Amino acid sequence: MSLGTTPATPTAPEPAAEPAADKAGTGPTKRRRLPFPSAFTVLIGVTVAVWALTFVLPAGRYETKDGSPLPGTYHSVEVTSGFWERLGDLFLSPVNGLYGVTDTQSGLTTPGGTGTFAGAAGVFLFILAVGAFITVTMRTGALTAGVARLAQRLRHHRGVLLVVLLAVFSLGGTTYGMAEETLGFYGLMIPLMLGLGYDRMVAATVIMVGAGVGTLASTVNPFATGVASDSAGIGTGDGILLRLAMWVCLTALAAAYVLRYARRITADPTRSLTPPTEDDRGVKAEACGEVTLTRRQRTVLGLFAATFLFMIFAVVPWSDLHITFLPTLGWYFPELAALFIVAAIVVGLIGGLREKGTAEAITVGAGDFIGAAMIVMLARGVTVIMNNASVTDTVLNTLHSAVSGTSSGVFAVLMFGVNLPLAFFVPSSSGHAALAMPILAPLADFAGVSRALVVTAYQSASGWVNLITPTSAVVMGGLALARVRYDQYLRFMAPLMGMLLVAVAGFLALGAAVS
Template identity: 75%
Template structure:
């Protein structure tokens, strides 16, 4: 992807996806998540020379309140410089020595790296890419849209629910970009505008991600960093997902019906090609038997993942077994499923292998961000400043009610979500510090995870640093300022609803 612009040699139409760029002038560019995390790593390393070292006593892995005490470090400048140099490696497979409490590659002790999460992310990427290459997902959505064309309102609700389901289960994001070419012409034929086509996808998947239930890139990484299971807190998150998806669908349908009755109330301008798109007739290709089975395997894999991570016994459902699967087993599940889907769909040995490798490659960025973020945590732990920061934050929130505490956790994560738009990186960076605060406040750590992912999902609905948002708007040919105007009331409603769920979750534990 080019980061600059090419001087124009002839007049060109304005780009409706954003502000017009001047010849020879670079477009404003926000640093990538990698750059932000590198800057955070160096900054945190510098703070280890300023922030006093201290520790809490622990019990069952959790800090014990009122036991914070200062400690003396023997690590010199050379040792800390080595920690900075090795931080990405420690973030992947560092081992913490029980005697010294220091983390380094190799040796004896407790594994502290994110290798399990790293491999899991690659496995999910491989599975999703293999499934997309079969064409089953795109064709399935097209067939569904064709069948429901006579029921416009129902069609919008069902489509938004499907994209939201993708968001809540596996963090559907970049995968949505392939659907704009299908959705925009379809909604135009139904009498709606391009905003409807863009937001049924973007808001649908975005709200699903905001209310992630088992999304491995948000809930999974955050739960791992918080030291809890992915299924912890899933009842509240399911309730959030259903409620927030219904709210977003109502808002979209209300706007769509208004535009259908009075096109002059549309927030986007009519383009010259829109009338031609409305006249085009193109029937969706029928699903083949193989594609139907692929869709079944795709759904079954995620359903089994949900079943395998939920602590059924803890929910009082004793007749169901609790497999207690974690990242190693789940990674194996998605690798096996990717191979099975590829071979069954007729990609062949070579095609399946290429799709698996390509999928892992597409997701290596997210995996490396998790690795870098975990490296920051290890730098802090080796310098014994994590508990010092925790002690300071505890002093700030001390005395607040559980409801106020969870709302504060949501608000604290909002600026973090903006500067680290990667949900995985945000989780790996923030959870080791914020999750233990829940122990002091008498709140479940799962509530801190829910607060984090809600903040991340809320910000990522509109952040201009997101390739998903800006890329989707460019494909739909919807201006960013018009999108913000459309989203403003919905963002306010979602903010109020999420705050209410934070208080509700804290009240009922």
């Protein structure tokens, strides 16, 4: 698939021909590389590959209680649906992923199917609402002026700002599993980082790596640590010292890595993995000029910041963190989508766009973000296919067999390893926890280690995989919003993924030694 260029018409090569000189006469013309496929193509390929594997993997189920599988109850099931019905599952998987429909045509002869799972409709609408809100704010001129003003003031302290922002996103990840919520911040972070002289890769990774590493080292995250600890029969606070040490060290590692790249491209812009476009240069040029904020623009920026702060307040489970003086609203994506739509209307009217201009900006903004929303829908479709074919529990049962009967040190590392493929197929941290912990946690008793170590190994594997997996709506949606290609992101992440892998294995081995 072409990325904005038209391939030249192929011609037959002449034998023994010398390489042609380039236009500048400085060397041979480089052979044009095939462009890396778009996020849509990657996800479609993954979807088809997983669908094909469902014909090879045997179907099976665990008996469940309160939605959690029961150890020792895995059994084979017969899937009576034929090829054409399963082809229909493939065809409908994006739509079923949007609505959260499973087991529509699987034809299982035994009860206990998944039935329903969380669809992407809430996230889909949330992304469109954020797009509307960002576009309305941009149309008022306040966001561009505010970013330019901030870039001016922090130009000599931009490294400190980068580290602080990454640490803030990491804090959100470790406390409440900040994931899809990060999609709302790209519209703010990209112009800020471009204005400071960085590139889109820095803007994307400050958010994605920050929140991702925080989730990897979750301390009290109720959606990962909380669900897993409950499924393992232990308290959320069990093992928190090890996880806290992991969070501090891994966040520092990630911040140093991103900062090193940022300083390298500042010194030599040609080493950027995401070369600037004309739009990027325009944003940077605006940030370099003198800017004065009007009273109306200051009001709009205050509403802009207040909306994001209220979003964070509304989704954090304060009661689970034993903070009693703040109410837990328990908002999720439907409420957050409504918040951003209302905020877009208020900002548009206060910002001087009037009724017609506000309505137009909301429509245009939602349209600009529709690509990222569709990527989320495609990613959820992969889980639908696995559930409908009843192979998710088969994968889990195979992983369970792989870690039985090992020593404590090897067990801790193996628990991390066996959760990696499961995290790929089940990118939801809470879904992964509810699925795997009732089966894997009791194995800790036989290995002579704490069950909290199993929880730490699970969440580390889930967080590590979800930093790069193409089945994650957070990764693919975030890259689409940042306009960073997936192959560029993988090139950036490869060394960091290796360092995180070694660091996590070391922490788990240490945890097993002192357990």
